[in-house]
Amino acid sequence: MKAVLSKVVGGPETLVVEDIDPPSPGPGEVVIDVAACAINFPDTLIIRDLYQFKPPRPFSPGGEISGTVAALGEGVSGWRVGDRVIAGVGSGGLREQVTIAAARLFKVPEGIDLVQASALLMTYGTTIHALKDRGDIAAGQTVLVLGAAGGVGLSGVELAKAYGCRVVAAVSSEEKAQVAREAGADEVVTYGRPPFDKDQSKALAQQFKDSVGPEGADIVYDIVGGDYSEPALRAIAWEGRFLVVGFPAGIARMPLNLTLLKSCDIRGVFWGAFAAREPQRNAANIAELFDLWRAGKIAPRISETYPLARAHEAIAKLENREAVGKLVVTMD
Numbered sequence: 456m457k458a459v460l461s462k463v464v465g466g467p468e469t470l471v472v473e474d475i476d477p478p479s480p481g482p483g484e485v486v487i488d489v490a491a492c493a494i495n496f497p498d499t500l501i502i503r504d505l506y507q508f509k510p511p512r513p514f515s516p517g518g519e520i521s522g523t524v525a526a527l528g529e530g531v532s533g534w535r536v537g538d539r540v541i542a543g544v545g546s547g548g549l550r551e552q553v554t555i556a557a558a559r560l561f562k563v564p565e566g567i568d569l570v571q572a573s574a575l576l577m578t579y580g581t582t583i584h585a586l587k588d589r590g591d592i593a594a595g596q597t598v599l600v601l602g603a604a605g606g607v608g609l610s611g612v613e614l615a616k617a618y619g620c621r622v623v624a625a626v627s628s629e630e631k632a633q634v635a636r637e638a639g640a641d642e643v644v645t646y647g648r649p650p651f652d653k654d655q656s657k658a659l660a661q662q663f664k665d666s667v668g669p670e671g672a673d674i675v676y677d678i679v680g681g682d683y684s685e686p687a688l689r690a691i692a693w694e695g696r697f698l699v700v701g702f703p704a705g706i707a708r709m710p711l712n713l714t715l716l717k718s719c720d721i722r723g724v725f726w727g728a729f730a731a732r733e734p735q736r737n738a739a740n741i742a743e744l745f746d747l748w749r750a751g752k753i754a755p756r757i758s759e760t761y762p763l764a765r766a767h768e769a770i771a772k773l774e775n776r777e778a779v780g781k782l783v784v785t786m787d
């Protein structure tokens with residue numbers, strides 16, 4: 456079978472596609488015929504050894520897959536060959552077959568396309584945990600979403616709308632602004648590119664304040680970090696929740712006096728660790744996502760698909776800040 460392999464530390468150009476032996480399932484495991492593997496920001500980091508997990512080489516990047524069950528290992532119950540599934544694999548998804556513990560699979564309901572389903576877990580799974588479990592979201596609140604036209608960002612716009620909130624989306628281009636509007640954003644802030652000096656930082660804070668309104672944002676959904684975080688924190692509401700999710704623009708340092716002035720919380724979000732520590736709560740969140748999908752309230756937006764041989768191009772596009780919505784690699 457074919458696999459995208461990282462054999463040396465480096466960018467997307469270092470990835471190769473090779474034939475490797477097909478896997479067989481160990482006890483409690485299943486083999487999946489992969490239909491699609493969605494690309495996420497961690498794929499850009501893991502191949503450079505910059506991610507929190509460093510799999511031994513050679514490994515395949517690709518953190519989430521959809522497909523059908525091809526073989527069952529000893530002791531697996533509740534699954535049949537041919538079942539349609541999605542799974543978060545962390546890495547190893549960019550290959551034609553993967554082996555995974557059966558306990559980590561989620562069944563894809565009838566009527567939901569497998570390629571589209573590959574893009575659900577990492578983005579919407581993170582966001583539903585962030586907004587509900589960490590952000591205490593409630594109808595009528597205002598949510599400011601940074602990087603709102605990326606994978607996690609768009610899921611933030613859609614889910615916050617699904618929970619009855621007013622959504623202010625922040626993005627870096629008019630094309631991305633349009634995508635955020637189409638996903639339901641009530642208002643869009645278009646920001647520049649860092650580094651920001653003091654005046655630019657103040658001006659961005661004012662743009663955020665003008666858009667969220669005088670009461671401020673009850674939730675700031677920060678998947679971007681860097682020079683964007685402090686201006687966003689300055690636009691938060693009294694007792695607001697600032698959710699720390701990702702750092703494509705760098706890790707921000709925040710003046711803690713701002714939390715005192717707004718009596719607000721800065722809260723970390725680590726979906727992968729939550730899913731491992733609390734699998735039942737995570738499974739309930741994923742079931743809710745499928746319900747929202749069937750009710751027409753959410754749907755992952757895939758802007759481009761790539762064959763396995765061009766998976767490196769998808770990772771490069773994400774890294775270069777050019778991706779809109781989700782990029783997905785499909786198998787032949």
Ligand SMILES: NC(=O)c1ccc[n+]([C@@H]2O[C@H](COP(=O)([O-])OP(=O)(O)OC[C@H]3O[C@@H](n4cnc5c(N)ncnc54)[C@H](OP(=O)(O)O)[C@@H]3O)[C@@H](O)[C@H]2O)c1
Binds near residue numbers: 578608625724780
């Ligand atoms: N905490 C968790 O549990 C968790 C789970 C999943 C993902 N994440 C993190 O969430 C973040 C977003 O992931 P994603 O898969 O949604 O990525 P994505 O689709 O590439 O979206 C990231 C967005 O960040 C913005 N951005 C700002 N500066 C950037 C830069 N220098 N390079 C690239 N993008 C930049 C871009 O929007 P603009 O151009 O509009 O600014 C881009 O659309 C990543 O940091 C990822 O590691 C965290």
